[in-house]
Amino acid sequence: xSVSPKTxxxxxxxxxxxxxxxxxxxxxxxxxxxxxxxxxTISKAEGVxxxxxxxxxxxxxxxxxxxxxxxxxxxxxxxNQGSVxxxxxxxxxxxxxxxxxxxxxxxxxxxxxxEETGKSLFTVTSNLSVKAVKSSRxxxxxxxxxxxxxxxxxVRLTVVAEVVExxxxxxxxxxxASLAAILLLLLLCICTALCYRQRRQAKPSPQEAIRFDQSxxxxxxxxxxxxxxxxxxxxxxGSTDATYNVLITEAGxxxxxxxxxxxxxxxxxxxxxxxxxxxxxxxxxxxxSKNIRRITxx
Numbered sequence: 001x002s003v004s005p006k007t008x009x010x011x012x013x014x015x016x017x018x019x020x021x022x023x024x025x026x027x028x029x030x031x032x033x034x035x036x037x038x039x040x041t042i043s044k045a046e047g048v049x050x051x052x053x054x055x056x057x058x059x060x061x062x063x064x065x066x067x068x069x070x071x072x073x074x075x076x077x078x079x080n081q082g083s084v085x086x087x088x089x090x091x092x093x094x095x096x097x098x099x100x101x102x103x104x105x106x107x108x109x110x111x112x113x114x115e116e117t118g119k120s121l122f123t124v125t126s127n128l129s130v131k132a133v134k135s136s137r138x139x140x141x142x143x144x145x146x147x148x149x150x151x152x153x154x155v156r157l158t159v160v161a162e163v164v165e166x167x168x169x170x171x172x173x174x175x176x177a178s179l180a181a182i183l184l185l186l187l188l189c190i191c192t193a194l195c196y197r198q199r200r201q202a203k204p205s206p207q208e209a210i211r212f213d214q215s216x217x218x219x220x221x222x223x224x225x226x227x228x229x230x231x232x233x234x235x236x237x238g239s240t241d242a243t244y245n246v247l248i249t250e251a252g253x254x255x256x257x258x259x260x261x262x263x264x265x266x267x268x269x270x271x272x273x274x275x276x277x278x279x280x281x282x283x284x285x286x287x288x289s290k291n292i293r294r295i296t297x298x
Contacts (some may be wrong), residue, residue, distance in 0.1 A: 040071065
């Protein structure tokens with residue numbers, strides 16, 4: 001069996017063809033492999049079988065009595081470059097090489113000059129300018145009619161600094177700015193809500209203000225009625241203390257003050273008497289005494 005050509009060079013996007021021939025008439029299955037992976041199967045009885053690779057197919061060579069098949073690779077890509085193997089199951093296998101190059105270049109990117117160096121001898125020089133994008137191998141092939149295969153010379157191109165395509169940062173910057181603005185607005189809303197809540201908590205409610213005013217008015221009434229000074233021992237435990245409620249009852253020129261478990265204001269024993277529902281002890285001063293005494297109700 002044989003595979004031809006042994007080496008094939010095509011441009012990217014072009015078609016690559018390899019022919020596998022055998023003189024053995026009793027073969028059953030031919031498998032084509034691309035870089036070691038089976039991509040196409042040919043049955044002698046049924047022909048070309050369906051493949052999961054859409055860019056590969058095969059056709060029988062005319063007048064070959066199914067002994068020669070052409071493997072066709074359409075729309076070649078750079079990753080297709082490598083080995084192409086024809087495997088006749090149970091008989092033999094042969095391998096060829098496929099090279100995929102870039103597209104044609106314009107005439108402005110290369111120039112060719114020739115010089116006659118002797119009788120029917122010429123020296124041809126070709127200069128090609130390429131963009132060094134990545135490290136690769138550069139091959140120069142010269143084809144003449146007297147040779148079955150082109151002459152080839154290779155050189156290794158090493159790129160120290162890889163060329164990176166410029167990335168448009170307009171969209172990422174716009175997205176970042178939008179997110180920053182949204183976060184800033186959210187932060188301002190949270191700060192405003194916290195400040196408003198703190199103000200509401202610091203400001204006394206109307207009910208508390210009324211109770212405070214009532215407490216002050218009651219103390220002023222007691223001080224005015226008794227004609228005395230503020231009791232330094234008096235302590236306000238808050239409006240929620242049930243025992244702090246003072247009932248002032250005025251009947252004519254006499255006033256009774258009722259207080260539970262509290263020390264009242266300083267009063268004169270000669271002009272005012274203190275009564276309590278659960279009073280245990282009452283201290284009275286003498287009629288002609290001018291001393292001011294403290295009356296304690298328990």
